[in-house]
Amino acid sequence: MHRKLQSITDKLSPVFLILIVLIVWQSVVSLGVVPNFMLPSPVQVVEAFVDDFSSLMENAATSLQETFWGMLIAITLAFGSAYLMDRFRLVKKSLYPILILTQTVPTVAIAPLLVLWFGYDMSPKIILVVISCYFPIAVGLLNGFTSADPDVINLMRTMGSSRWQIFCHVKMPYSLSNFFSGLRISVSYSVIGAVVAEWLGGNSGLGVYMTRVRKSYAYDRMFAVILLVSVISLVLMKLVDVLQRVCMPWEQNCREETSESTCQ
């Protein structure tokens, strides 16, 4: 009983903190401490969100499409390269350092180039999503593949399994939790990647919307779209959690068991 109470307060405490921040924000604006044209109040942000809802959704659809295709390509590439790096030592030795190097290049800096090369349609945005999402997934998978217990691999060999069977039955499932950790990070990068690419030009998308409202000094809408981007990222991260629970039922079961036993 005491534990339950504890867990409820644990969950509610961030909500309270957010409420306090909102109240302070609202009063700072209402009392005129900060001029209203510089900082819209939370109520104004919500109003802007409601007023411009259909336009926000339309633009969100574009950004989500870019995110989706970008993620799909990033996951595919990550799987392929992680497999090759695990399978052939030479590929890992030559490719891995380069991959780390690419991570040090700021995506914001290559975005304008991508627009120059690929034009104003979806492709430069998708490419930027791929660039920002590929690495965490690939590294997660590779770590997973190489962390499989060598005794299990030997056991599989004594059962007469081929390299491919070892990959499917041992390395793949062993790497799932690493894969999902990578995916969780990537998914939050992906929306931001798409938005950043859209800043530099395009016909629709949340980034395009952002540039438009910034140029017209509509800061309430600016905050509304920032809020939307955050919400989308949160929802996508939650989606990854759900997907992980579906794909890894055994983990779920162990967690239940342990939480039960600690409760008693």
Add this chain to the structure above:
Amino acid sequence: MDTKLTAEGISKSYGTTKILDSVSIELRDRELVSLLGVSGAGKTTLFNVISGLMEPDCGHVFLKGQEITGNAGHIAYMLQKDLLLPYRTVVDNTALPLILHGVPKKEAREQASAHFAEFGLDGTQKKWPAQLSGGMRQRAALLRTYLSSEGVALLDEPFSALDTITKDAMHTWYLNVMQKIELSTLFITHDIDEAILLSDRIYILAGKPGKIIAELPVNVPKPRTREFTLTDEFLQYKRKIISLLRL
């Protein structure tokens, strides 16, 4: 009795250190033979060679007359760690060797399930390995080993990670189940009592590099029970082994 498995003149070195020096052993049909030796005598290396995971420097391994030296996939193998895959249910874990050999999933599950009662695993089919006790996990691993074997299994200290009471229960169960299933077993252990209780013959591996210093038949009819460990006969075997190992 037919010879199932023969290892002839196996030698193996790691770098300049010689681990095994011309070791020869033989396993006959439905026999349980123990390989007893102190730690570091090269027991596990010998097992890796026999299972085909490792190539010997010289020597040959034959299974039912066919050479399988350095060729994994013929002899089932079980370690102290149960190595059950956490993401497969118990029945899917035990059916894995059948699935790897191309048996359709449903049929493989049925074949594995048919042995669950005998291995004391009834009702655990759909559980995850993490939900089983240590003894049950070890029995599940043993069933998997049995299903992957072509009648020959290598067990590397399979019960040594269990607590004493569970281990005793496993011995009793093992002696019992061995009467029912057709399996020739080569059993690594450093536990003298376990070796005498379970084996038909005991090879004693000692020295650096490891050599077979004695072969000792245990001429006590099976099934044996726990009571056997309290008899004078048992103690005589034990004295003999201790003097051979010069403990």
